Amino acid sequence: MPNEPVTKIRLRRFAKADMEAVLGLVAQIASGEDLTESAGQQFANELANPQFEGGRFVATVDGRVIGTMGCAAGPIPSKYVLWADWLIVDSQYRRYGVASLLYDEIEKYALANEKTWLCLDIGNIDKERAAYRFHLRNGFQIVGQLPDYWGELEHLNIMAKSLISKE
Incomplete structure (x- = not known):
């Protein structure tokens, strides 16, 4: 330490x-x-x-x-996205x-x-609260959820961050 x-x-x-x-x-x-x-x-x-x-x-x-x-292209590759x-x-x-x-x-x-987007699966938001807050502070937002994906009450929570300013 x-x-x-x-x-x-x-x-x-x-x-x-x-x-x-x-x-x-x-x-x-x-x-x-x-x-x-x-x-x-x-x-x-x-x-x-x-x-x-x-x-x-x-x-x-x-x-x-x-x-x-x-980071990688992910299971459904897009010329705009990498998955962390x-x-x-x-x-x-x-x-x-x-x-x-x-x-x-x-x-x-x-x-x-x-690439213009970075995406990730945060996993279970309740169990991974610190990780969830970390990603929010770093500009990510939840853009989708697949309920029970990993098991009962273990949702796949997709977060994304735009790497290009929209202003």
Whole structure:
């Protein structure tokens, strides 16, 4: 755990050598199922696919991976949209602005690739209240919900953010 403010946070593209550390972050997610297997498969597929339309980034301090986030075209690709996924910050480094730095990087990536929207599935708003409020503060809004998508009372809540000012 850091005993002074974290000022040496570095962001870079996810690499194969980061897999173990990133899966360690995934393991910190409180879930009734083991998410590391599906995350590992997704991340390995991204690394292996030279045509992968998306990016995954890691935040590091002194070479140690402390956060990750990615984005991709999603299941129904659009030339205007990227879907953000797997925003995870090591529990010891939360409240240091790591998540905001990762989002800024994803937004820059999306804009550089001429995307105008960033979307995500926030999951269960009641269980993920802090994540929900974080996304609202960062310009996202709920644009849709699929009730009971993940299970009884486990709704898929779609949030979106326009990356282009409408003014």
